[in-house]
Amino acid sequence: MSLANEKLLGKVAMLSCLDDSYVKQIEKLGWRYCVGKVGSMESNKVVAAIETGAKKEDVIKGSIYRETHALYHAIMEAIYGVTRGHVQLGTVLRTVGLRFVVVRGNPYDQAEEGDWIAVALYGTIGAPVKGLEHEAVGLGINHI
Amino acid sequence: MSLANEKLLGKVAMLSCLDDSYVKQIEKLGWRYCVGKVGSMESNKVVAAIETGAKKEDVIKGSIYRETHALYHAIMEAIYGVTRGHVQLGTVLRTVGLRFVVVRGNPYDQAEEGDWIAVALYGTIGAPVKGLEHEAVGLGINHI
Amino acid sequence: MSLANEKLLGKVAMLSCLDDSYVKQIEKLGWRYCVGKVGSMESNKVVAAIETGAKKEDVIKGSIYRETHALYHAIMEAIYGVTRGHVQLGTVLRTVGLRFVVVRGNPYDQAEEGDWIAVALYGTIGAPVKGLEHEAVGLGINHI
Amino acid sequence: MSLANEKLLGKVAMLSCLDDSYVKQIEKLGWRYCVGKVGSMESNKVVAAIETGAKKEDVIKGSIYRETHALYHAIMEAIYGVTRGHVQLGTVLRTVGLRFVVVRGNPYDQAEEGDWIAVALYGTIGAPVKGLEHEAVGLGINHI
Amino acid sequence: MSLANEKLLGKVAMLSCLDDSYVKQIEKLGWRYCVGKVGSMESNKVVAAIETGAKKEDVIKGSIYRETHALYHAIMEAIYGVTRGHVQLGTVLRTVGLRFVVVRGNPYDQAEEGDWIAVALYGTIGAPVKGLEHEAVGLGINHI
Amino acid sequence: MSLANEKLLGKVAMLSCLDDSYVKQIEKLGWRYCVGKVGSMESNKVVAAIETGAKKEDVIKGSIYRETHALYHAIMEAIYGVTRGHVQLGTVLRTVGLRFVVVRGNPYDQAEEGDWIAVALYGTIGAPVKGLEHEAVGLGINHI
Numbered sequence: 029m030s031l032a033n034e035k036l037l038g039k040v041a042m043l044s045c046l047d048d049s050y051v052k053q054i055e056k057l058g059w060r061y062c063v064g065k066v067g068s069m070e071s072n073k074v075v076a077a078i079e080t081g082a083k084k085e086d087v088i089k090g091s092i093y094r095e096t097h098a099l100y101h102a103i104m105e106a107i108y109g110v111t112r113g114h115v116q117l118g119t120v121l122r123t124v125g126l127r128f129v130v131v132r133g134n135p136y137d138q139a140e141e142g143d144w145i146a147v148a149l150y151g152t153i154g155a156p157v158k159g160l161e162h163e164a165v166g167l168g169i170n171h172i
Numbered sequence: 173m174s175l176a177n178e179k180l181l182g183k184v185a186m187l188s189c190l191d192d193s194y195v196k197q198i199e200k201l202g203w204r205y206c207v208g209k210v211g212s213m214e215s216n217k218v219v220a221a222i223e224t225g226a227k228k229e230d231v232i233k234g235s236i237y238r239e240t241h242a243l244y245h246a247i248m249e250a251i252y253g254v255t256r257g258h259v260q261l262g263t264v265l266r267t268v269g270l271r272f273v274v275v276r277g278n279p280y281d282q283a284e285e286g287d288w289i290a291v292a293l294y295g296t297i298g299a300p301v302k303g304l305e306h307e308a309v310g311l312g313i314n315h316i
Numbered sequence: 317m318s319l320a321n322e323k324l325l326g327k328v329a330m331l332s333c334l335d336d337s338y339v340k341q342i343e344k345l346g347w348r349y350c351v352g353k354v355g356s357m358e359s360n361k362v363v364a365a366i367e368t369g370a371k372k373e374d375v376i377k378g379s380i381y382r383e384t385h386a387l388y389h390a391i392m393e394a395i396y397g398v399t400r401g402h403v404q405l406g407t408v409l410r411t412v413g414l415r416f417v418v419v420r421g422n423p424y425d426q427a428e429e430g431d432w433i434a435v436a437l438y439g440t441i442g443a444p445v446k447g448l449e450h451e452a453v454g455l456g457i458n459h460i
Numbered sequence: 461m462s463l464a465n466e467k468l469l470g471k472v473a474m475l476s477c478l479d480d481s482y483v484k485q486i487e488k489l490g491w492r493y494c495v496g497k498v499g500s501m502e503s504n505k506v507v508a509a510i511e512t513g514a515k516k517e518d519v520i521k522g523s524i525y526r527e528t529h530a531l532y533h534a535i536m537e538a539i540y541g542v543t544r545g546h547v548q549l550g551t552v553l554r555t556v557g558l559r560f561v562v563v564r565g566n567p568y569d570q571a572e573e574g575d576w577i578a579v580a581l582y583g584t585i586g587a588p589v590k591g592l593e594h595e596a597v598g599l600g601i602n603h604i
Numbered sequence: 605m606s607l608a609n610e611k612l613l614g615k616v617a618m619l620s621c622l623d624d625s626y627v628k629q630i631e632k633l634g635w636r637y638c639v640g641k642v643g644s645m646e647s648n649k650v651v652a653a654i655e656t657g658a659k660k661e662d663v664i665k666g667s668i669y670r671e672t673h674a675l676y677h678a679i680m681e682a683i684y685g686v687t688r689g690h691v692q693l694g695t696v697l698r699t700v701g702l703r704f705v706v707v708r709g710n711p712y713d714q715a716e717e718g719d720w721i722a723v724a725l726y727g728t729i730g731a732p733v734k735g736l737e738h739e740a741v742g743l744g745i746n747h748i
Numbered sequence: 749m750s751l752a753n754e755k756l757l758g759k760v761a762m763l764s765c766l767d768d769s770y771v772k773q774i775e776k777l778g779w780r781y782c783v784g785k786v787g788s789m790e791s792n793k794v795v796a797a798i799e800t801g802a803k804k805e806d807v808i809k810g811s812i813y814r815e816t817h818a819l820y821h822a823i824m825e826a827i828y829g830v831t832r833g834h835v836q837l838g839t840v841l842r843t844v845g846l847r848f849v850v851v852r853g854n855p856y857d858q859a860e861e862g863d864w865i866a867v868a869l870y871g872t873i874g875a876p877v878k879g880l881e882h883e884a885v886g887l888g889i890n891h892i
């Protein structure tokens with residue numbers, strides 16, 4: 029049970045989210061992943077967009093609840109990083125424009141650690157007026 | 173008031189935190205920054221390490237409270253991303269090992285937007301036992 | 317000021333919420349109570365359903381604000397247990413199906429401790445898709 | 461960097477919010493300010509009303525994002541005091557009626573501390589029924 | 605159940621906390637109260653100082669738990685206003701210096717609303733270095 | 749993916765925590781579990797006691813991090829129910845006396861949902877003075 033340096037799941041997800049040229053590293057690792065974008069004042073739409081993306085690209089199996097559950101909590105943890113303190117957007121008059129990357133793989137040396145999921149978010153958060161915004165980042169990690 | 177693509181403060185801070193080879197991009201932009209490491213079960217030590225690093229490298233002026241105040245809130249926002257929900261470490265039996273990068277610059281097209289500060293964190297969070305941990309990330313952004 | 321073992325308000329409320337056969341224990345204690353159900357993605361509807369139930373069964377007097385205030389905070393504390401971290405449902409794309417029991421009585425040995433109110437919740441929380449859910453519980457206690 | 465007793469920004473904002481006769485003290489200090497009222501179940505409307513008031517009275521410049529950003533975080537901090545724990549109103553079935561005062565000035569002895577902004581809130585919070593409410597207060601302070 | 609304008613409990617507590625000359629208004633209303641000061645990096649010491657002050661001045665009866673419970677939650681709500689988001693001081697490297705006023709009375713027109721308690725806090729919060737601080741305020745209200 | 753009525757994991761854990769006579773139902777289901785007690789002002793000791801209990805009784809395998817991770821988050825969610833809003837005990841001058849039950853099993857109809865873990869807590873929370881306390885409950889559920 030120790031993180032393997034050459035397959036740091038969270039790092040590769042976050043780097044791929046910040047810089048598209050890293051995505052090929054995920055592929056080299058043979059891991060399932062998806063990339064997408066979502067912009068909304070409604071936090072539930074952010075959750076839904078990531079869930080839909082991950083299911084469409086078979087990162088998780090939609091027919092098994094434990095996989096949806098693992099992804100859901102990883103998404104919520106990533107959104108905490110973006111919203112910093114209260115998981116709210118429009119209800120506190122702000123909006124986000126985010127790129128997301130979801131990656132699934134085993135970042136540990138031991139095979140029995142099984143699959144983990146990383147949800148990386150990068151984009152802007154701010155007032156619902158173009159330009160009144162700054163950058164934000166979030167990363168959620170969960171066993172799946 | 174719009175973010176300039178070639179000088180995205182948060183992105184360059186986060187990338188530099190994840191991958192040391194990006195640090196030279198900060199230097200190319202002519203921005204002040206510092207890089208450091210901190211491992212602790214005490215969240216106040218994480219705050220202190222980042223503040224000390226930023227003051228020693230003149231990222232902020234320690235003699236002006238508004239600069240300390242701007243940095244403090246950026247640190248707290250970054251820690252939210254790492255802790256996801258409650259800004260606690262040892263009191264909930266977990267510890268962190270983090271690399272931090274603090275960068276100061278103007279990411280906007282308009283000069284009057286002045287300086288902003290980004291605090292990027294990347295590392296591991298977990299039980300106080302080697303290996304019982306996963307990755308975590310945080311980014312705090314503030315005007316300074 | 318010590319809790320009396322044979323009249324633990326929170327325990328009897330929680331047990332009655334989990335297993336209907338315990339409700340008769342509340343009646344034996346001579347305490348006022350109500351039992352109800354609510355399913356919603358809107359947290360305000362959960363609050364409203366419990367308040368309405370408690371007023372209709374005379375667990376609290378709707379005409380006195382201090383009683384509504386005591387109940388409201390007990391409900392909010394119970395919802396914290398169900399939502400664990402942020403008191404949100406639909407805004408984070410989840411829904412609940414809950415059974416609730418509100419009980420009013422004095423669980424202490426001393427008569428001067430007066431009445432207290434317990435709000436117990438048990439049910440499921442999850443995605444707005446049948447089956448994508450797990451169980452959840454909450455208990456709020458307040459003096460009234 | 462020490463607070464000057466005769467120009468305590470937060471105190472004068474809070475006192476002016478509680479008692480209109482204090483507003484002339486703000487004027488004596490030569491500080492920009494605005495006074496307004498907002499009643500709503502929607503927390504975004506509270507944020508919007510304060511932002512609009514502050515921009516109309518030139519307390520902040522709407523064309524510079526750093527000023528909007530400073531005000532936004534001061535508003536959010538003030539709303540924390542009013543809501544105490546979760547920045548939610550209608551979604552937890554409650555409403556507010558608030559008077560707000562926003563003041564901008566330098567409360568420190570040192571000129572280089574520059575301008576700071578205080579957002580003071582006072583009013584009532586409670587059920588969406590007249591009278592089922594109690595008082596609430598909030599103060600947010602930020603460098604600008 | 606409507607707040608009586610001439611006996612607004614929260615307002616008189618907050619004003620008395622900000623400006624000592626208001627304390628005589630509490631006395632004119634015939635209400636029990638206490639005034640005190642506390643400075644600490646430990647949030648539990650802030651709670652203890654206020655509880656001790658309120659018991660010593662007979663604002664609450666220490667022998668009845670429901671009174672301690674009412675005061676405790678009012679204190680916690682007031683501290684939320686001071687700390688804005690996470691009820692922590694030293695663990696996030698900050699300290700407070702606060703004046704507190706606790707008042708007990710019935711702010712409503714109806715006698716059956718009984719006694720309510722208000723905890724008002726005013727002072728500074730900041731780094732554990734003299735001067736690196738700004739003002740903060742909190743108000744907690746509860747039925748007792 | 750639907751909860752099976754006769755094997756509701758959370759319900760059986762919570763009932764067993766409230767009433768010892770239910771523990772034999774867990775055994776009838778053939779599920780692994782542990783029962784224990786912990787009293788402390790330090791939230792990390794509560795976490796540690798539950799983790800130790802679950803490892804000693806082989807409810808989870810201590811050598812696999814994903815199992816520790818699943819248990820940790822279930823514990824934290826259960827503690828949210830007990831603490832209601834901020835996961836703090838001694839730092840806000842309160843203490844707990846809790847009985848805990850950890851159960852591991854598959855509450856769903858489908859075998860592929862695999863094992864889930866439930867952490868149930870019941871006991872008292874209050875001031876560090878005997879009797880100045882009321883009941884509290886928490887339930888955390890996670891896939892493992």
Ligand SMILES: [Mg+2]
Nearest residue numbers: 169306817821
């Ligand atoms: Mg985790």
Ligand SMILES: [Mg+2]
Nearest residue numbers: 162313529533
């Ligand atoms: Mg911001």
Ligand SMILES: [Mg+2]
Nearest residue numbers: 457673677882
């Ligand atoms: Mg309580």
Ligand SMILES: [Mg+2]
Nearest residue numbers: 241245601738
């Ligand atoms: Mg501040």
Ligand SMILES: [Mg+2]
Nearest residue numbers: 385389594745
């Ligand atoms: Mg209240």
Ligand SMILES: [Mg+2]
Nearest residue numbers: 097101450889
């Ligand atoms: Mg869950």
